[in-house]
Amino acid sequence: MTKTGAPKRRIGRPPKEDSAETSSRIIDTAAQLFAAQGYAATSMEQVAAACNAGKDTIYRRFPSKADLFGAVVSRLRAGVLENLEQEISAVAGSGDALERLRRVARWFLSVNLRPEMVAFKRIAMSEAVVFGAAGAGGAGHTDNDPIMARLVGLVRDAQRDGLLRNGAPITIAEHLIHSIVFGPSNHAMLGGNRYDDETVRDHYFDQAWGLFLHGVAE
Structure with missing residues (x-):
């Protein structure tokens, strides 16, 4: 006979919100490590010990270390995309299309120098055999990259307004x-x-923006 008011023992799988919280905690810990x-x-x-979770709990969610690293990078990229959307919204009413492209290009420089971005790009380069030549997060697949797609859209806007020369927008965006x-x-990845x-x-x-716009030929 149980005591009145005693907490009931949970039976079966944890609720979805508990499972999501556990996965998020594992990814947070793995990202730091x-x-x-x-x-x-x-x-x-190490991840299991640092986040106080059993190895079975981690392996049920992430069958391998590569899968866990992929989840970390995917969340990092999702955060970058969210920040980029905010930046594009912030510049939407300012200046012409070329000025908006310039401001977003400046944002790209800053985001790529964030310590966490530098750390994971360094890992992607050093572990190219594990993650493939493009690196973790698919940095080489610009055709399907939503982050690059936003930049391509800004290039198209500037071309439409006659502020950039004609040419494949993806090529211009990659060059930028x-x-x-x-x-x-x-430089940052090398310490x-x-x-x-x-x-x-x-x-x-x-200087880099000026060279992008005008080239180096006399």
């Missing part, structure tokens, strides 16, 4: 990202901190 230690040095056992992001991002200074970052961006 991957960023701090790298992919190879992080084990599923390479022009703006590649150098500072690689440099030059672009942590906002003034240095602004100066670099202004």
Whole structure:
């Protein structure tokens, strides 16, 4: 006979919200460990211990470390996409289409220098054999990348208004990202901190944006 008011023991699977909370906690913990230690040095056992979950609990949700890392990167990319949508909305009524593209390009530089982004891009490069040549998160598949699709849309707007030359919008968008992001991002992945200074970052961006628009030919 049970005591009146005693909590009932839960039987069966946990509610969906509990399961989602557990998955989120596992991903949070894994993200911190991957960023701090790298992919190879992080084990599923470490993740389980750090988030106070059983290994069986983790493996039911993420059958392998690669699957767990993929979930971490997917959530990171989802957050970046959400931030990008907010940035595009913020610039929607400001300036012409080229100015809106410039402001979003500046945002791309900043987001690619965020510590967590640098950490996971470094992992993707060092673990290319595990994740494929494009790296984790499908950074090489621009045709199906919703983040790149938003940038392509801004390029099209500028072309429509006669502010950018004609050409394949995806090619122009990829060239813009390479022009703006590649150098500072690689510098940060190699441990440099030059672009942590906002003034240095602004100066670099202004030069890179000018070269993107006008090229280097006399």
